[in-house]
Amino acid sequence: MKLKVGIIGAGYIGGVHAGILARDERVQLTAVYDVDRERAERLAHAHDAQVAAGPTEVIERCDAVYITTPNTQHVSLALAALDAGKHVFCEKPLATNISDANSVFIKADQSKSVVQVGHNRRFAPVYATLKQLLTEKHTPHSAHVKMNRGELLNPVWTGDPSVTGGFLYETPIHMFDMMRFLFGEVESLHAIGSQHEYREIDDFSVLLKFTSGFHATLATAADASWLFPFERVEVFCHHATFVTREMESLVCSTNLEGHFTEQSMHQLPREEKWGYVQEDRAFVEAILNDAEPPVTARDGLMSVVLVNAVYESVRTNTTIAFGRVPLIAD
Numbered sequence: 248m249k250l251k252v253g254i255i256g257a258g259y260i261g262g263v264h265a266g267i268l269a270r271d272e273r274v275q276l277t278a279v280y281d282v283d284r285e286r287a288e289r290l291a292h293a294h295d296a297q298v299a300a301g302p303t304e305v306i307e308r309c310d311a312v313y314i315t316t317p318n319t320q321h322v323s324l325a326l327a328a329l330d331a332g333k334h335v336f337c338e339k340p341l342a343t344n345i346s347d348a349n350s351v352f353i354k355a356d357q358s359k360s361v362v363q364v365g366h367n368r369r370f371a372p373v374y375a376t377l378k379q380l381l382t383e384k385h386t387p388h389s390a391h392v393k394m395n396r397g398e399l400l401n402p403v404w405t406g407d408p409s410v411t412g413g414f415l416y417e418t419p420i421h422m423f424d425m426m427r428f429l430f431g432e433v434e435s436l437h438a439i440g441s442q443h444e445y446r447e448i449d450d451f452s453v454l455l456k457f458t459s460g461f462h463a464t465l466a467t468a469a470d471a472s473w474l475f476p477f478e479r480v481e482v483f484c485h486h487a488t489f490v491t492r493e494m495e496s497l498v499c500s501t502n503l504e505g506h507f508t509e510q511s512m513h514q515l516p517r518e519e520k521w522g523y524v525q526e527d528r529a530f531v532e533a534i535l536n537d538a539e540p541p542v543t544a545r546d547g548l549m550s551v552v553l554v555n556a557v558y559e560s561v562r563t564n565t566t567i568a569f570g571r572v573p574l575i576a577d
């Protein structure tokens with residue numbers, strides 16, 4: 248018996264996941280729905296799936312549902328799928344406010360369903376290798392993280408905060424999850440933001456302190472160019488520096504002469520280089536093995552908590568401290 252998987256949202260990333268799942272012999276792509284019927288038809292026909300009349304039909308006909316709609320439309324679909332007892336892969340962000348993210352977290356916690364959030368960076372070989380280096384060989388002291396977007400024009404909805412939840416909930420939320428993955432839990436943060444190109448704050452500088460004593464800066468701009476690398480993590484250890492360049496390469500310098508080695512992921516297929524293949528396999532494996540997925544609803548919630556705190560810090564010009572996240576049901 249194959250695992251029946253459905254897709255709600257047949258745009259760019261829905262197509263990426265569908266292509267990967269269609270090559271997984273444990274999976275049968277069953278139903279696809281998109282408000283744009285032509286998109287749903289194109290994706291369904293490419294993978295021998297059926298076009299569903301609505302999200303409810305996808306949920307009814309599948310064991311697991313991929314939610315790949317724009318950001319503010321994740322929560323109601325995730326809750327509906329969980330109510331029906333189905334497994335859920337929800338693209339990032341899990342939600343665009345703490346209360347919604349918490350409601351998905353609680354429902355996931357109380358259910359037997361596997362809920363995984365699409366923080367794919369964790370699976371990208373560049374970041375998985377960096378994590379291994381920091382866990383096994385080098386204790387990190389501090390870091391600088393940056394993630395720019397060139398524009399908020401494509402897809403069109405990325406420039407509409409009523410659909411994204413705000414710029415930080417779009418692409419930069421990846422780096423909040425990445426910082427927790429690499430450096431642990433955040434104790435406090437202070438942020439400064441400014442508005443230039445769009446109808447929202449589009450440039451941010453954030454100073455973060457972690458519970459381990461580690462500290463980092465994060466810079467992110469929505470109106471930068473797409474100059475390579477738009478995403479980079481620099482980690483400083485005891486006479487060692489590690490630098491990532493998007494998902495392309497990891498540069499390591501562990502001496503005092505400035506010599507370095509570079510591990511290039513250049514030749515990997517993009518879907519593997521970016522971790523999409525690995526995250527989809529991990530989701531299927533968690534379902535088949537009745538195991539916890541590698542990126543949980545709690546991880547999705549925590550990223551939302553951090554992004555929300557950055558907006559609050561900018562608005563109030565205060566440092567936000569996380570004693571304990573009060574909404575989480577322990």
Ligand SMILES: NC(=O)c1ccc[n+]([C@@H]2O[C@H](COP(=O)([O-])OP(=O)(O)OC[C@H]3O[C@@H](n4cnc5c(N)ncnc54)[C@H](O)[C@@H]3O)[C@@H](O)[C@H]2O)c1
Nearest residue numbers: 256257258259260281282283315316317318338339365402
């Ligand atoms: N993890 C990643 O690296 C990554 C990359 C890209 C996008 N994403 C996330 O995936 C989501 C989709 O992004 P995208 O780039 O694929 O956008 P997209 O615009 O290409 O696709 C979204 C699709 O959803 C459809 N849609 C909108 N509302 C819907 C609804 N209520 N029901 C069904 N379909 C609906 C649209 O018609 C469109 O086809 C976003 O949340 C985005 O943040 C994640």
